[in-house]
Amino acid sequence: MGFVLAILASVTLFPAALIGSGSAWIGRGSWQSAVFALWDSIFAVGMSLALITFFRRFLNGGKKFGRFLSRHSFAVYVIHVPVIIFLMLALSGLQTYPQLKFCLAAAVGLPLCFGIAWLIRKIPYAKKIL
Numbered sequence: 713m714g715f716v717l718a719i720l721a722s723v724t725l726f727p728a729a730l731i732g733s734g735s736a737w738i739g740r741g742s743w744q745s746a747v748f749a750l751w752d753s754i755f756a757v758g759m760s761l762a763l764i765t766f767f768r769r770f771l772n773g774g775k776k777f778g779r780f781l782s783r784h785s786f787a788v789y790v791i792h793v794p795v796i797i798f799l800m801l802a803l804s805g806l807q808t809y810p811q812l813k814f815c816l817a818a819a820v821g822l823p824l825c826f827g828i829a830w831l832i833r834k835i836p837y838a839k840k841i842l
Contacts, residue, residue, distance in 0.1 A: 722771025
């Protein structure tokens with residue numbers, strides 16, 4: 713249902729938001745920006761519901777690696793912002809495309825966050841909180 717909702721919103725609202733002059737959909741109080749904001753919200757919620765259903769139905773195997781990720785996911789959620797900020801500050805001197813910096817931060821940050829979460833959960837009583 714969420715996927716259908718996201719597709720319907722994309723077929724109807726997204727083209728309607730792009731009607732008009734140039735970049736009216738970006739903001740500044742135009743009706744196009746209101747329609748774009750509505751599409752954005754419906755699409756995000758619809759795809760989230762669709763992905764939850766997809767992963768629950770097809771990828772709920774319970775393998776060892778998946779259980780590790782599941783056990784540490786809340787700790788990663790709590791600590792990921794400072795880790796990513798630290799990585800981006802560390803990469804600020806790197807003269808390259810921003811997209812490449814993003815990919816590099818993601819490739820390094822994801823395992824780093826789970827590694828730090830694993831270490832934090834090794835602290836006595838931290839498992840009960842995180």
